[in-house]
Structures are given as C-alpha cells and as structure tokens.
Amino acid sequence: MATSKTGCEGCTDITCSSSKLVLEQDIAKNVRTAYDRIQARGMAACLFGSGGTCCRNCNMGPCQIIDGVEDMIGVCGATADTVAARNFARTVAAGAAAHGDHAREMVKGFIETARGNGPHEIKDVEKLHALAKIFGVEIEERDVNDIALEIGEMALAEFGNQSEQGMTMLKRATKKRQEIWKKLGIEPRGVDREVVEMMHRTHIGVDQEYENIMLQASRCALSDGWGSSMLSTELTDIMFGTPVPRRAIVDLGVLKKDQVNVTVHGHEPLLAEALCIAAEDPEMIELAKKQGAKGINLAGVCCTGNEILMRRGIPVAAGFVQQEIALSTGAVEAMVVDVQCIMQSVAEVAKNFHTDIITTNYRAKMPGGVHIQFDEHAALESAKEILSRAIKNYKKRGTCYIPEETKLDVVVGFSHETINYMLGGRFRASYRPLNDNIINGRIRGVAAMVGCDNFKLADDAHEIIARELIKNNILVVATGCAATSLGRAGLVNPEAARYCGDSLREVCETVGMPPVLHMGSCVDNSRILIALTQMVNQGGLGEDIDDLPAIGTAPLWMSEKAVAIGQYFVASGAQVVFQDLATSGAKTFNKYLLEDMMGTYGAHWNVAKEPLDIARTMIEAIESKRDALGINKKKERVLFDMDMRRDLGDGSGLTDVGCHGPT
Ligand code: NFS
Numbered sequence: 001m002a003t004s005k006t007g008c009e010g011c012t013d014i015t016c017s018s019s020k021l022v023l024e025q026d027i028a029k030n031v032r033t034a035y036d037r038i039q040a041r042g043m044a045a046c047l048f049g050s051g052g053t054c055c056r057n058c059n060m061g062p063c064q065i066i067d068g069v070e071d072m073i074g075v076c077g078a079t080a081d082t083v084a085a086r087n088f089a090r091t092v093a094a095g096a097a098a099h100g101d102h103a104r105e106m107v108k109g110f111i112e113t114a115r116g117n118g119p120h121e122i123k124d125v126e127k128l129h130a131l132a133k134i135f136g137v138e139i140e141e142r143d144v145n146d147i148a149l150e151i152g153e154m155a156l157a158e159f160g161n162q163s164e165q166g167m168t169m170l171k172r173a174t175k176k177r178q179e180i181w182k183k184l185g186i187e188p189r190g191v192d193r194e195v196v197e198m199m200h201r202t203h204i205g206v207d208q209e210y211e212n213i214m215l216q217a218s219r220c221a222l223s224d225g226w227g228s229s230m231l232s233t234e235l236t237d238i239m240f241g242t243p244v245p246r247r248a249i250v251d252l253g254v255l256k257k258d259q260v261n262v263t264v265h266g267h268e269p270l271l272a273e274a275l276c277i278a279a280e281d282p283e284m285i286e287l288a289k290k291q292g293a294k295g296i297n298l299a300g301v302c303c304t305g306n307e308i309l310m311r312r313g314i315p316v317a318a319g320f321v322q323q324e325i326a327l328s329t330g331a332v333e334a335m336v337v338d339v340q341c342i343m344q345s346v347a348e349v350a351k352n353f354h355t356d357i358i359t360t361n362y363r364a365k366m367p368g369g370v371h372i373q374f375d376e377h378a379a380l381e382s383a384k385e386i387l388s389r390a391i392k393n394y395k396k397r398g399t400c401y402i403p404e405e406t407k408l409d410v411v412v413g414f415s416h417e418t419i420n421y422m423l424g425g426r427f428r429a430s431y432r433p434l435n436d437n438i439i440n441g442r443i444r445g446v447a448a449m450v451g452c453d454n455f456k457l458a459d460d461a462h463e464i465i466a467r468e469l470i471k472n473n474i475l476v477v478a479t480g481c482a483a484t485s486l487g488r489a490g491l492v493n494p495e496a497a498r499y500c501g502d503s504l505r506e507v508c509e510t511v512g513m514p515p516v517l518h519m520g521s522c523v524d525n526s527r528i529l530i531a532l533t534q535m536v537n538q539g540g541l542g543e544d545i546d547d548l549p550a551i552g553t554a555p556l557w558m559s560e561k562a563v564a565i566g567q568y569f570v571a572s573g574a575q576v577v578f579q580d581l582a583t584s585g586a587k588t589f590n591k592y593l594l595e596d597m598m599g600t601y602g603a604h605w606n607v608a609k610e611p612l613d614i615a616r617t618m619i620e621a622i623e624s625k626r627d628a629l630g631i632n633k634k635k636e637r638v639l640f641d642m643d644m645r646r647d648l649g650d651g652s653g654l655t656d657v658g659c660h661g662p663t
Contacts, residue, residue, distance in 0.1 A: 016459040016488065018252040018406035019325045025401045028328040031349055034321070034455050051585020052084035058204040067587055076204060084586035085210035086202040088563070088593075089217040091582075093198035095564025096224035098340055099523055100159065100191035101363075102267050103228035107155045109270045109376055110235040114148035119277050119380045122148050123241040127417075131234055135168055148238070155231050161190035167227045173529075174536050176544040177573060181222070184600065186215055186571070188223030195220060210589045218571040218601075225568030230526035236307070240273055243310040243413035243520065245422070245513075250487040252322065253407030254315035255331045256297040257400070260288045262390045263317055263326055264308070265301035265346075266338035267521070271360055271374045271383070272304045275336065276312055278383035284391070291394040296387065301326060302341045303480060303521035310413050310520045319481035319488075320558070321453045324349045330400035334390035338374070339364045341452070341559060354396035358386055410492040414477070414517035416531040422513055431531075431538040438549060439540050439631050442503035444473045445622035446535075448528050448574075449482045449516075451554030451562040457579060461555055461611040463489035468615035470515040473501035474622060477531070480522040482554070491516045525565050528552070529572060542629055546573030546602025549625040551618045553577040555611065570603045577606040577617050 022028055023035075048054035053065040055074050066072035067080035074083060113120045122128060122144050128151070132139045137150050158167055166187030170178060181187045188194050198220045201207040207216070237243070255261045262279070264272045278284055279296040288296050299317035300308055308314040318326040320341055326332060327349045335346060338361045347357045347368030359365050360374040360382070372389065374382045414422070423433040437443045447469050449462060462485040466476050470491070478486050486492050491499070497508035500515045508515050519527050532545045541548050552569050554562045557578055566576045583590045597604040606621075608614040626632045 016322070018403045018488070019322055019459070021403040021406065022252060022325050022328050022401060025328075027330045027352075027399050027401055030352055031324070031328045032345070033324045033328070033349070034343070034345070037345075038455055048585065050580075050582055052087050052582040053080045053585035055083040055086070057086065057202065065585070067585055078208070080586035081210045081589040082208050082213075084583050084589045085213040085217075086207075088581075088583055088589075089198055089213050089220070090202050091560045091563045092217045092221050092567050093195045093202075093564075095559065095561035096191055096198075096220050096228070097195045098559075098561050099224045099232070099564065100195065100228040102339065102523065103191070103232035104156070104159055105268050105270060105376075106232045106236050107152055107159075110239055111149060111152035111156065112376055113239050114145045114152050116145065117377060119274060120239050122238060124238045127234065127242055128238045131238065134171060152235070155235065158190050158227070158231070160192045162193070164189065167223065169226045169230045170222075172230075172533060173226065173572070174533055174544045180601065181571075184215060184218075186219040186222065188219050188227055191220075191223040191228045194223040210586075210592065214592070214597075217567055221564050221567035222571055224564050225526055225529055225572065229523040230529070232523045233520070233526045236269060237415065240269065240311050242417055243415045244418055245411055245413045246313045248309055248313040248315055248410050248412055249407045250309075250316045250410050250484060250492075251403075251406045251408050252317055252326060252329060253402060253404045254297075254299050254317050255326070255329055255402045256294075257331065257402055258294045259297040260291070260293045260295070260391050260394045261297050261299060261332045262387065263299050263301050263332050263335045264304050265323060265335055265342055266304045266361075266364075267302070267307075267340045267523075268338050268361075269304060269307035269311075270376060270379065271336070271338055272300070272308050274374075274379040274383035275387065276308060276314060278380060278387050281384070284384060284387050287388060288391050288394065291391055293391070293394045296391070299326075301335070303523075304338070306480065306483065306518075306521040306524075310415075310518070310524075313412075315407075316484055316487070319453050319484035321455060321459065321481075327353065327355055329402050330354075330398060331402050333393040333397065334358050334386070336360060336386055336390075337364070337369075340561075342366070354393050354398065356389060356393060358389065360386065406488075408488055408490055408493070410487040410518065411494060411514050412487075412492065412518040414519050416519075416527045416534065419517075419531060419534075423507075423511060431534045435535055435538045435540050437507055438535075441626075441631070442473065442507050443475050444504075444619075444626065445475070445549030445551070446532075447474050447476050447550070447618050447622070448525075448552035448569075449476055449478045449486065449555070450522065450525055450528075450552060450565060451480050451482055452556055452558045453481045453485055454556040454558040456558075457556055457611065459485070460489070462486050463491065464611040465553065465555055465615045465618075466491050466516055467499055468612060469618060470496075470500045470504060472619050473504040474619065475504065476516040477519050477528060478516050479519050479524050479528070482556070483516075483518045483520075486516050487518070492518050522561055522565065525569075529568075532572075532574065544573050544602065547625065547629060548574075549622040549629070551575045551577065551621045553614055553618060555579050555614050566605065570597060570605060571601055573602045575603045575606060575621050577608055577614050579607070579609060579614065581605065581607055
C-alpha cells in the first residue's frame, strides 16, 4: 500500500502535498512507487559505486579499488584516481550524448520545416537573422526558408565535424574564455566526435592520467553546452517561437475531471508541439465529445512539459519524481513518452488503471507500452493517431482523484532575450539595468537552480534553497525539474516577491517579476550561458564568467545529463554545487574537482549535503565574487525615484504579467 513513504538518507517523508494526497487515496492502494522501492531495498548503496572506484571497463574485473591500499588497485594497475576520473568522464559523455541526440532530432525537424514539410513554420525571423550572422549566412534579399535551410544543414554537419575547427557557437563566449579553451586545446569540434573520443580514451589501457582525461571531459561537455544544447534551444525557438513571459499553472491539480487528460512526457518538443496543434483540431475535439468528454487537456511532465509551458503556457502536471503519481490519479487516458527520464515503472503503475503508456520513439520502447512511432514527415497525422487512442480510453476511466486544490499559478517564459526587456523597459533593452542592480547591491548576484529531482532528499529541498537565496537578495534563474518544483512551491510567481530580502523585493515588485525566473528545459541551460556572457559583455562585472557574482546548483541531480551540464558550467567559469558526486573514493581526483580546477578554469565543483548548506555555499561564493569586484562597499539604502522606476520598466506599458517580451 502506498501512503506516506520514507525516502532514503535525508528524505524522511513525501513532503509534496499533491503527491501525498494522491497516494493516500484508495484507488492508489495497489500502486508501487519509487518511494516504496527505496524503502523495500533496505540496504545502503555500494561504497565502491558511491565513491566512483568500481571499474567495469574490462573483463579482468570488476575491480573494486581502495585508494591508498597497495594491492587494491585494478588488475591492470589503474589507480583510484584514474578509475574515478574515467567513470566521471563517461558520465559526462552519456549526458552529452543524450542532449546531442535530442538536438540532432531538433535540427532535422528544423530542416524539414525549412523545406516546407510538416505543420511547423519559422516563427522567430529576428532570431533566425541573428543566428545567420553567427553562422556567416547571407540574409539580404533571401527567403526566410532558404536561410533556415542553409543554417540547418550547417548545424547538422557540425555534429560529425571531422576537421579540427571548433564549433560555431563558441564564438558567442567571451574573448577571454575562448582563449582559455584554445590554450588548453579543448575547443570542441562536434558532439558526436567528442563523445566517441571520450569513450575511446576511457577504454582500458588508453588515457591513464586523470587531468588529461578531464580535459576531454571538458571538451565533451562544452560540445553539449555551447554546441548541441545551444543549437537545440536556438533552432527550437526559431521554429516554435522564443518564449516571452506568460501565466500558466503547475502541479497535479492541472488534470481535468471532465476532459481527456493526455500527459506528454520526455524531452523532444517536436512531438509535443504537434500534439498541441492536433488537440485544437475540431475533428479531435469532436471525437472527444463523442466519448462524453468536454475536451482534450494536454499536460506536461518533465522537460517536454517545460518546453510547451514556456512557449504555449500548457500546464505542467509533474516533474520527474511525480510521473508515477500523475498516473496514480486514475485520471490520465494516456501518457505519451519519447526519450529520457521516463521511469520503466510507469507501465506497471498504468496497469492499475485504464491508462495507456504510448511510446513514440524507436529508441525508447518499454514492456507494457503501446508503440506508435512518431513520423516527423507526417507529424500531425502521428499526433492525431496518438490522440485518437487516448480519447478512446476516456470511457474506460473508473474512479479517479485529482487534487484540484494543489494547482499553482506561475509566470514563465524568461528567455535570455526577455531579460533584456524585462529590466530595461522599452527605453533601454539591454542587460545594463540588471548589471547596475547587481553593482549597487539591490541584487547581490544570480543563482541558477537546474536539473532533476531525486528521492535522495526530501521534495522540498529546492524550495528551501531558493527561499534562502531570495531572502538574501539573490535572483534565482531555474530550468528543468528544479523549475517545476519551485513552481509547485509558489516561488515562480510575482507574488513570491514577499519572500525576498528588502532590496530584491523592491526590484521584483517594481518590475512585476518573480524572484525565480523560469528559463526552460534542461537543454535551455544554454540560455544561462548566454545570459552570463551578456552580463560580462555589458560591462562593470569583470572580464569573464568567472568574475561574475553567479553560481549554479543541481541539488537533486540524478541524470547523467546533469553532470555534463555541471562540467560545462565549470569549464565556462561558473561554480556549481551538487549534493553529492561519485568521486569521494579517489582523494586526489576529488580534490582536483573540488579545488584544483580553479587554477585552470576559474571555477570548480562544490559538494554540500543539506539544502541550507548548499544555499550557504552559494551565498558565500557570490559575496566573495562581489568582494573581488570591489562592489561590496557599504551603501545607503536608495529609495526609487521616478527615473529609476522608468529604468526598471515601471509604468511603460507592461504586459499583464508585468514584463516586456521581445516583440
Ligand atoms: Ni533535465 Fe529533463 Fe527533469 Fe532532470 Fe530529467 S526531465 S532534461 S534530466 S529529471 S531536469
């Protein structure tokens, strides 16, 4: 029976109220969730695995290595540092591969769109032209689709670039950062190539020096952050529209009693966008009505959810840890999944109800799922076929329970472009006001909260960290399931300004913005790289990202993608804090990550166990950057006069959510 369950280590209970409400219902009594499985395991995690010193890279082992014990090295002689570095680097490669394969699909979809195939079109021409400039593509007197096709083909070619030339987007980094990468010889050439080289170098008997292994890990991670993830975000924006601030709702209460509920789970927005179009088709709505439903309600799960939330305001029902719970409501006709972060258990949970799990990508099938292949050449037809199947399930729905009271208002859609307008108003569309507010101390700095949620800490860990940060006048930007979790906590909302310290509250209230800015899905962490670079380029906060009072965290990371993201942040000069890393069994390598990387990149990894320790580590790092910049001088508290209000965008034709979009 699934009621209030115990997690592991710090997680003593399900603190998320909507999950709790659902699991306490009779209809969920036979459902087994991750909370049950964690409890049932009843054994501690393997010390070698947790410390990163179990080597399975050849068949002489597996070798379990104890650092500092003479005979407890690998049969081949590999030391704890070599093994832990190899394992860590392979994690980075797996994460980069996931983002890379996702990005490839988006580029292919973009090319089809440019060719006029499928239901999509080029929506953001301004952004297309900006990207054309970066790629050196001519735009004068050319058709939009021609330009898009040329960019799309150049982008696709970059994945398997065989020359030694670095990827195009690297040019967007600061001059200083580009020089660091060049000097280290780690300018990434293409994600496919860097992943292959990473796997080769960590094969038995190849790269044995942890620092050298980590150079390639940085190169591989950078091919993700400044390469495939950035390409994916930019081309997706051009095709589906760059997000602008909009209101939406999140949490399990977004499911609807009298409509066909279809949850869209996974990562690639090509399918989700086609489903959004199909769900508005009168033919589909009619079909739903024939089955007795009032309409079709699409709701997102995980990062697919974040993609359509940002661009269309489609509600998000659940983040990673709630995917089983969404099904346990008994109110979901179909969960449509593509790739990444889909727990195999959803098919088992669905067996308790009338729900179909519909897999749509040949890469990701599951026992108990129904497979309907999504055909990008006939996207709308595929989407309709999937929806029809879901609609037919509506009549089979039995007793259900939707915790309606748990839905929360959010304001989302903060692309790095929006930030230009948000604080600048129509008078100064730039990062100047943000920088000025950091320099004058009203905003102490910027903290990125990204990545997954995980059963290792209680569900409110994100909330605890974010509250501590905003209380200390630190502006939070969020992506991925971290952003969903903060939405559930009511922090992605202008009204949350009341939880901020005085000066951040003044800024948020004047502009009408939330203290936690939702910047999108996990691939959209590339938006944060660009935002940080724009802050540097705007002037007054140093010469490179490592000078900025800014820091990132993925406190509840569980996916390999999060480690790739952490590594590209650090290699770009931004500190990161994780709750744990599987490297503690190798002393020298662990010290390299937590201290010595500083000398090479101006940033290093940090580990802090408890949510408040994570927040404190972040606050201290931000304050020490402020000291180094010399902007921590004591200042009189300044009251806003009319000019300052105008600079912050007040009274200058704000949208209903109080912020300007790049219209
Ligand atoms: Ni990121 Fe998104 Fe969520 Fe984590 Fe998974 S959905 S890509 S990996 S769990 S944030």
